[in-house]
Amino acid sequence: MTILVTGGAGFIGSNFVLDWLDQSQEKVVTLDALTYAGNRENLARLKGDERHHFVHGDIGDRALLDQLLVTHRPRAILHFAAESHVDRSIHGPGAFIKTNVEGTFTLLEAARAYWSGQAEAIKGDFRFLHVSTDEVYGSLAPNDPAFTEAHPYEPNSPYSASKAASDHLVRAWHHTYGLPVLTTNCSNNYGPFHFPEKLIPLMIVNALAGKPLPVYGDGQQIRDWLYVKDHCSAIRTVLAQGRLGETYNVGGWNEKANIDIVRTVCALLDELRPSSDGPYARLITYVKDRPGHDRRYAIDARKIERELGWRPAETFETGIRKTVQWYLDHPGWVARVQSGAYRDWIETQYA
Structure with missing residues (x-):
């Protein structure tokens, strides 16, 4: 048996592939375009592992998708591939439409053609699992209840709008064509292999370099934080047990303000690598807030617990300690992903 993972060299995708092969003998075909945040090095320990086959390619390449599906005959497609950074979507929304909307459409059509041509027994076992975000639901006021799966979509950035569109496509392909789909909407992930443009890894690498720690606005934007390996376990659970056509919110039950996250990272670095x-908190620097910055996200993850028995294994305190330690233990990985293009982006964004 085989699964196809799109975006499997990115942050969440690579953690999923590594965890999957740590727990299963089932083969994985990884498809990744290796854009700036896709990193083949994330999968380096799988070199020579016959259970893993890496393909450098784009989900928008229909001919390639058709070839991969016919050749490897996967029982499931796990769709992680996406442009995923709000700041980048504000500066260049076109790439987000191309990958998240058009790319998902192409992948759905390839999956539909492949699935339609299978014998009934194989069709019944096939799954298309779409990995999405809580940002499609918009923003919450301080006392609003957390997002449930029934919350209306109110995306506020080009990124979240493109992901909302992809969610709607996946839903439509199930209801119109019968494609057996599952969707997960997760909260903010953190953990190993996180590209250092996002809040937690950016704070770690900047602090270690003695650089300013840029905090948008007043730093009181609230997010629910989910350790990436917990997210991976949730996806495995949904793939195995989820009801077809259903959406499952995946959260960490950890609502934290951005400034509190930054201070926690600083305190851990003070303990583990004192300067x-x-x-390190001396480096905190408040910068102009970004346009349309959502104030609060919160995930109600009771449905996945009630129906599938899943809860996160990590608290924020245990997960963030593991994350900081991973970055301290992997300075070479950090140095290699901080290319000239990355440095130029950071300087432009936080000037």
Whole structure:
């Protein structure tokens, strides 16, 4: 048996592939375009592993998709591939439409053609699992109840709008064509292999370099934080047990303000890698807020617990300690992903 993972060299996708092969002998075909945040090095320990086959390619390449599906005959497609950074979507929304909307459409059509041509027994076992985000639901006021799967879509950024569109396509392909789909909407992930443009890894690498720690606005934007390996376990659970056509919210039950996240990272670095220049919190620098910055996200993850028995294994305190330690233990990985293009982006975004 085989599964096809799109975006499997990215942050969440690579963690999923590694965890899958740690727990299963089932083969994985990884498809990744290796754009700036896709990193073949994330999968380096699978080199020579016959259970893993890597393909450098784009989900928008229909001919390639058809070839992969016919050749490897996967029982499931797990669709992680996406442009996923709000700031980048504000500066260049076109790439988000191309990958998240048009790419998902092409993948759905290839999956539909492949699935339609199978014997009934194989068709019944096939799954298309679409990995999405809580940002499609918009923003919450401080006292609003957390997002449930029934919350209306109110995306506020080009990124979240493109993901909302992809969610709607997946739903439509199930209801119109019968494609056996599952959708997960997760909260903010953190953990190993996170590209250092996002909040937590950016704070870690900047602090270690003695650079300013840029915090948008007043830093009181609230997010629910989910350790990436917990997210991977949730996806495996939904793939195995989820009801067809259903959406499952995946959260960590950890609502934290951004400034509190930054201070927690600083405190852990003070403990694990103290600086001779003093506490890392001295580097916190407030910068102009980004346009349309959502104030609060919160995930109600009771449905996946009630129906499938899943809950996160990590608390924020245990997960963030593991994350900071991973970055301290992998300076080479950090140095290699901080290319000239990455440095130029950071300087432009936080100037």
